[in-house]
Amino acid sequence: MTFNTFLRHLRVGFNSIFRNGWMSVASVTSIVVSLFVLGVFIILVLNVNALADKADKQVQISAYLNLNVDQKLREKVQNEISAMPEVSKVQFVSKEQGLTDFRNSMGDEGKELLEGFGKDNNPLPDKIMVEVIEPTTVPFVAQKIEALNTSHTEQPIMKVKYGKGTIETLFKVTRLVRNIGFIFVAGLAVMSMFLISNTIRVTILARRREISIMKLVGATNYFIRWPFFVEGTLIGLIGSVITVALLFVGYDRLAASIGSDFTLQMSLLPLSQLWQWGGLLIVLGVLIGMWGTTLSIRKFLKV
């Protein structure tokens, strides 16, 4: 291919986007719609994943100690828990510390509520906070801690708590959202490819005459294919850039509008972590455009 021919292909492909007017708008729109849905889903899955990761890390086991446990036994128990291979961190929280923490977490209203309680009449037991390496082992570790009661004559553990049920459900839900999300995203990607290849097929149908004349005067298939290829790629590029712009601006606005709610904003991923996904969407849009064109032009090039 000569340089002149290459320029010609670029020019013809570029011009035909304008010449086809509404057909091009339709193609771009279909890319925008499908990639937008895809993008929303990717962002949703990413955020749910981030949320689940965060929740995973927050999973702790609280082992409340009986009131009669002295410091020696407490330290022994603490060491025994530390020795468990699944455990990553063990921290003792005295009942005084517990009361202060509780008071802080209740805020101003709670201050009044807890006014009567102090050093002499602390209703809380001492507790040991346990963190594990792998969140899924939480129920198992909790059982092991409870079992420490059988190995001591004086039963040191009053109660083990880890939000039984909630954690199991959370794991189930996040796994489900991830799996369904990825299946859904894959399905949408394939669907949008077919949508786009169909739109480009209509574009080519409208120019069947041109193709047949090109073939009659002896154009090679490459020569015929190139401008369509340029056109399809450009349509894919334009569509995906519009999509990514819409997604990012929309996401930014969303993050800004819920900015006053501190906890919610904390759980939304920052935009800076989504850039590479924007790039991926653009690459995908271009590939869809190329693939759609190749798919639709093939049958016109026979004979």
Next chain:
Amino acid sequence: MNEVIEMQDVWKTYQNGTHALQGVSVKIDRNEFVYVVGPSGAGKSTFMKLIYREEVPTKGQISVNGFNIGKLKQRKIPYVRRNIGVIFQDFRLLPTLSAYENVAFAMEVIEAPKRQMKKRVMEVLELVGLKSKAARLPAQMSGGEQQRIAIARAIVNNPAVIIADEPTGNLDPETSWGIMQLLDEINFRGTTIVMATHNKEIVNTMRKRVIAIEHGSIVRDQQRGEYGYDF
């Protein structure tokens, strides 16, 4: 080897079972001007399409300008087509391109150098007598002028053969004569012309070789022949 087109026992049966051609053998020499006549549906169009490789024979051999067309690989077809100019009843110009661009299109497609292209396109536009209307769109020209542009496009790459499928079918008698004179001129300059036609007056006046096809077979082949039908 002087023949530019040669068919040997060519059969063509379409998917729907129609036997369009049944054992056609013919030789057309370089520089000949041949009319192909016969009733509608007798196989004229198939005969023409086989030459420019729009259709592939079911059986038999066809060679055009030294290429064995039946055995041609898909990617070689464009290069054979460059030796064949095709003209149709309905002109088949691109409506969005000017007369000049329509002709240049055929050179662009074979990646001819730009400078050479401009010179050659103006040359053929002059030959068909439409140099002054180079900038017009097809819609701004008469039928006869559009057919002249189509002819210019067909000859711009110096093909060995011109295949004309009823080139005067859509034109009034006077315009038709103009087109015929142009084709005769092109033939005189050394291009083989194969023309399917229903025009009795033209065939009987401008005497050339006549091949008559009926029911998929050649029933008559005579030098300086007559049209021979009443329709």
